[in-house]
Amino acid sequence: MNLILVTFIILxxxxxxxxxxxxALVIQSSQRLTALPKFYGxxxxxxxxxxxxxxxxxWSVFEPSIVKTFILQDYTDQNLTxxxxxxxxxxxxxxxxxxxxxxxxxxxxxxxxxxxxxxxIANSAKVAIILAILIFSLSFAYRSVQKNDRMREPxxxxxxxxxxxxxxxxxxxTIGIIFSLLFExxxxxxAVKIFDFxxxxxxxxxxxxxxxxxxxxxxxxxxxGAVPLFAGTFFIAFIAMCVAIPIGLLSGIYLSxxxxxxxxxxxxxxxxxxAGIPTVVYGFFAALTVGPFVKEIGNAMGLEVSSESALAxxxxxxxxxxxxxxxxxxxxxxxxxQNLRDGSYAMGATKSETVKKVIFPAAxxxxxxxxxxxxxxxxxxxxIVVMASGLAANLTMNPLESTSTITAQIxxxxxxxxxFGDPKTQSAFALGISxxxxxxxxxxxxxxxxxxxxxxxx
Amino acid sequence: xxxxxxxxLKKRYNAERRFQWYGKIAIGLALTFLAVFMFQxxxxxxxxxxxxxxxxxxxxxxxxxxIDAESPSKDDLENADYYDVAYKAMTSLDPGLxxxxxxxxxxxxxxxxxxxVKDLLLKNPDFLGKIVPIKLTASDDIDQVHKxxxxxDIPEKNRxxxxxxxxxxxxxxxxxDILSEFNISFFTNPDSREAELAGIASSFMGTVFSILVxxxxxxxxxxxxxxxxxxxxxxxxxxxxxxxxxNNLAAVPSIVFGLLGLGILLAxxxxxxxxxxxxxxxxxxxxxPTIIIAARASLKAxxxxxREAALAMGASNMQTTMHHTVPxxxxxxxxxxxxxxxxxxxxxAPLILIGMVAFVxxxxxxxxxxxxxxxxxIYIWSESAERGFVEKVSACIMVLLAFLILxxxxxxxxxxxxxxxxx
Numbered sequence: 001m002n003l004i005l006v007t008f009i010i011l012x013x014x015x016x017x018x019x020x021x022x023x024a025l026v027i028q029s030s031q032r033l034t035a036l037p038k039f040y041g042x043x044x045x046x047x048x049x050x051x052x053x054x055x056x057x058x059w060s061v062f063e064p065s066i067v068k069t070f071i072l073q074d075y076t077d078q079n080l081t082x083x084x085x086x087x088x089x090x091x092x093x094x095x096x097x098x099x100x101x102x103x104x105x106x107x108x109x110x111x112x113x114x115x116x117x118x119x120x121i122a123n124s125a126k127v128a129i130i131l132a133i134l135i136f137s138l139s140f141a142y143r144s145v146q147k148n149d150r151m152r153e154p155x156x157x158x159x160x161x162x163x164x165x166x167x168x169x170x171x172x173x174t175i176g177i178i179f180s181l182l183f184e185x186x187x188x189x190x191a192v193k194i195f196d197f198x199x200x201x202x203x204x205x206x207x208x209x210x211x212x213x214x215x216x217x218x219x220x221x222x223x224x225g226a227v228p229l230f231a232g233t234f235f236i237a238f239i240a241m242c243v244a245i246p247i248g249l250l251s252g253i254y255l256s257x258x259x260x261x262x263x264x265x266x267x268x269x270x271x272x273x274x275a276g277i278p279t280v281v282y283g284f285f286a287a288l289t290v291g292p293f294v295k296e297i298g299n300a301m302g303l304e305v306s307s308e309s310a311l312a313x314x315x316x317x318x319x320x321x322x323x324x325x326x327x328x329x330x331x332x333x334x335x336x337x338q339n340l341r342d343g344s345y346a347m348g349a350t351k352s353e354t355v356k357k358v359i360f361p362a363a364x365x366x367x368x369x370x371x372x373x374x375x376x377x378x379x380x381x382x383x384i385v386v387m388a389s390g391l392a393a394n395l396t397m398n399p400l401e402s403t404s405t406i407t408a409q410i411x412x413x414x415x416x417x418x419x420f421g422d423p424k425t426q427s428a429f430a431l432g433i434s435x436x437x438x439x440x441x442x443x444x445x446x447x448x449x450x451x452x453x454x455x456x457x458x
Numbered sequence: 459x460x461x462x463x464x465x466x467l468k469k470r471y472n473a474e475r476r477f478q479w480y481g482k483i484a485i486g487l488a489l490t491f492l493a494v495f496m497f498q499x500x501x502x503x504x505x506x507x508x509x510x511x512x513x514x515x516x517x518x519x520x521x522x523x524x525i526d527a528e529s530p531s532k533d534d535l536e537n538a539d540y541y542d543v544a545y546k547a548m549t550s551l552d553p554g555l556x557x558x559x560x561x562x563x564x565x566x567x568x569x570x571x572x573x574x575v576k577d578l579l580l581k582n583p584d585f586l587g588k589i590v591p592i593k594l595t596a597s598d599d600i601d602q603v604h605k606x607x608x609x610x611d612i613p614e615k616n617r618x619x620x621x622x623x624x625x626x627x628x629x630x631x632x633x634x635d636i637l638s639e640f641n642i643s644f645f646t647n648p649d650s651r652e653a654e655l656a657g658i659a660s661s662f663m664g665t666v667f668s669i670l671v672x673x674x675x676x677x678x679x680x681x682x683x684x685x686x687x688x689x690x691x692x693x694x695x696x697x698x699x700x701x702x703x704x705n706n707l708a709a710v711p712s713i714v715f716g717l718l719g720l721g722i723l724l725a726x727x728x729x730x731x732x733x734x735x736x737x738x739x740x741x742x743x744x745x746x747p748t749i750i751i752a753a754r755a756s757l758k759a760x761x762x763x764x765r766e767a768a769l770a771m772g773a774s775n776m777q778t779t780m781h782h783t784v785p786x787x788x789x790x791x792x793x794x795x796x797x798x799x800x801x802x803x804x805x806x807a808p809l810i811l812i813g814m815v816a817f818v819x820x821x822x823x824x825x826x827x828x829x830x831x832x833x834x835x836i837y838i839w840s841e842s843a844e845r846g847f848v849e850k851v852s853a854c855i856m857v858l859l860a861f862l863i864l865x866x867x868x869x870x871x872x873x874x875x876x877x878x879x880x881x
Contacts (some may be wrong), residue, residue: 022646072604081572091525098559102713115805121518121854137814146750152774156774156775156776160686160775160776161683161784163682163683163685163686163690164686164690166678166679166680166682166683167682167683167684167686167687168699168700169679169680169746170683170700170703170746170747170750171700171702171703171705173707173718173743174703174706174707176718176722176743177710177715177717177718179712179722180717180718180720180721180722181714181717181718181721183721185722190682196801206518209462214712246484247484247487247488248484250480250481250483251481251482251484251485252482252486253481253486254478254484255481255482255485258478258481267489270489271485271489271492273490273492274488274492276489276804276862277495277804277862277867278798278803278804278805278806278862279804279806279807279808280833280834280836280837281499281804281833281836281855281858281859283840284840284851284855285495285498285499287840287846288498288840297471315461319488319491322488322491323488326488350470350471350473350474350479351474351477352473352474352476352477353470353473353474355477356477371710376711377709378708379711380711380712380713380714381711382711382712382806382807383806383807386807386837387840401560407552407711407713410713410716410717410811411807411810412813413712414716414717414720414810414811415810415811415815428717429717429721432586432714432717435711435713435714436710436711436714438708439708439709439711439714440654440706443705443706443709444706447705447706
């Protein structure tokens with residue numbers, strides 16, 4: 001039904017485009033056109049499709065909830081909870097669709113009949129309203145075409161609005177993120193104190209499963225302490241940066257200051273391949289090759305090493321981040337004006353002295369910015385940690401033990417079937433919002449530092 | 459020149475050389491990582507493209523098949539009982555074996571060997587009543603033994619292949635009845651719990667559908683948004699806000715988009731779980747800022763003289779943009795789009811959250827059928843303990859990397875072939 005209606009509207013829009021253009025050619029024989037003939041077509045087509053489609057979408061969004069209130073009106077006197085009402089409504093819908101298998105009571109049967117009736121009324125009303133709107137808007141548009149009004153301006157203004165709405169898309173995504181995270185997180189913080197979440201030192205959400213379906217508040221208090229996760233996240237990010245900063249920075253400096261054209265031309269894109277490899281591939285590599293390798297070396301030195309160590313995950317993550325730091329710092333260093341270098345050489349400094357004492361300080365804000373971006377990337381990285389660094393949240397500073405991170409716990413909690421309304425599921429959203437805040441904070445600082453620095457030399 | 463000065467200079471020059479070496483070592487390390495990594499993947503994965511078969515003889519005995527009709531129809535063959543025939547085909551490899559030990563022989567082929575026996579007869583109905591040679595898929599363990607990935611010298615009780623099976627394997631191998639052929643089923647089979655039967659067809663189709671959905675949602679919106687921001691937007695607070703927003707969105711961790719997909723697309727809009735449709739929409743939200751940024755950069759690169767010329771000829775702003783600026787910026791936008799899609803292609807975490815990790819053993823035909831995707835398949839297989847899956851994971855990674863390389867090449871070609879150089 002809906003599909004037919006939409007196809008009909010779209011087909012009508014196409015026909016009205018051709019109709020409008022033809023009309024313009026007819027008008028042309030008697031008077032001067034105000035725009036190219038195709039704008040007459042666009043004008044008609046837009047007036048045909050847009051109001052009808054908007055009404056269609058609005059109707060489709062609101063219809064279900066209106067029908068639901070009508071159906072559930074009959075049940076208001078029974079003092080039911082929200083969940084029970086929802087259950088009844090689902091039953092009614094299933095019965096109406098003929099897929100219900102449970103006991104059919106008279107009351108339910110009546111509701112189902114009412115549901116079918118309401119749906120029928122709603123459907124015919126929808127078709128009628130949309131047809132009316134089509135006739136109204138088309139006749140209005142056709143009148144202006146006949147009067148030979150200005151045609152290009154309204155079409156262009158409409159297009160501009162379309163462009164503007166598209167640019168709101170990005171804002172909508174942000175709002176969607178914040179809304180979805182906040183909505184669940186707030187419900188989580190109703191069950192668990194925010195203080196317990198931020199400062200608690202035990203993360204063990206599986207604990208809350210016990211006690212006949214109802215989570216035990218006493219246990220919950222101690223189950224959602226996120227400190228081990230925050231610590232683990234930054235600990236692994238720190239290990240990653242220990243690998244990535246020296247290698248990335250030195251190779252960035254070498255590429256921008258020392259390397260010849262040939263080396264630069266080949267080495268730079270090859271290093272950037274590292275950034276293009278999917279993270280799940282790094283995760284596999286870390287779990288299968290680096291983890292056992294670290295364990296073997298540790299055992300040979302007489303150390304106790306977990307086969308899922310933070311060190312393996314962090315080191316591999318560091319390798320992944322090398323190209324970020326190297327190409328960003330390469331860009332920043334290349335942007336340092338040549339006369340600073342010339343001045344330093346003129347004073348008799350060697351190349352490395354120039355790099356260390358002149359160029360590096362000059363490029364420092366940009367480099368710091370790029371490192372912050374890399375940290376935010378490391379904090380948000382998921383698959384490497386999930387696959388290579390264990391899932392138990394240990395509060396430890398030993399790189400040879402396994403730790404867990406915010407991202408890894410989100411995956412652990414939400415993998416498989418989730419039940420909304422369960423504090424365990426909601427805790428993933430609370431973790432998500434803390435992750436979002438941390439990375440947003442890092443990004444805003446990094447971007448403003450980089451921007452400020454760029455302006456300085458332009 | 460006195461001694462002190464000489465030493466001082468020498469020290470400085472040494473420091474210079476050392477510094478250069480640090481740089482070279484850093485680059486060398488980065489390249490070594492890449493090389494080790496590639497070597498590991500290829501050396502582990504190439505064998506997955508070979509499939510091991512065990513050749514034996516099968517007797518399509520009418521009595522054992524329980525076929526009564528004189529000239530059986532297709533239906534009769536379809537409904538016949540293949541258990542005994544298939545069983546005999548395997549046990550005939552060693553007739554002297556006591557009956558209770560038969561499982562050892564059956565375990566040497568995949569558990570679907572009965573179907574394979576059936577399919578051969580359905581394909582060649584005239585084999586009925588004859589004794590014909592048949593190729594059966596070797597079990598994962600025999601496959602690994604044949605490829606030399608399985609150590610034979612460890613104690614028997616630690617091995618999944620026992621001494622008897624090894625003996626039969628050696629005998630067959632000597633007779634030339636173990637075949638190794640190109641593994642077509644790796645590309646045509648859906649996922650399976652058995653390593654020897656598992657293939658990437660379902661996850662491959664899942665990836666293709668997700669990427670198409672992602673393209674359909676993100677490309678139009680991103681290009682329109684970029685056009686507005688670059689060509690029409692007035693300079694005010696709100697435009698700045700949108701810009702900052704886009705830049706920040708580009709750096710939001712991918713898993714947060716997974717939470718968005720779970721919390722809004724699945725919970726509020728009730729879209730079907732585990733499907734490429736939801737996966738594609740989630741990925742499209744992620745690629746949106748990437749494409750917007752690329753499209754804006756390439757719009758910016760179109761020289762103002764083009765716009766001025768169009769305006770001077772009487773075109774309106776909209777006409778200038780739509781007829782001149784946007785077409786000229788398309789190569790850059792397209793290559794940015796392909797690169798954005800390539801990033802989305804490798805994403806795993808958001809897809810796991812919206813349920814694309816479910817075990818799917820059918821090949822999806824539409825974007826609303828449950829499916830996995832290549833990166834998720836890598837994750838699923840790498841969690842399996844069986845030895846046979848290690849090479850499958852590596853092979854799957856090789857396919858994924860090939861896909862990525864192709865996309866990046868396409869982006870390069872679009873950029874270099876069609877982009878106009880303004881000088």
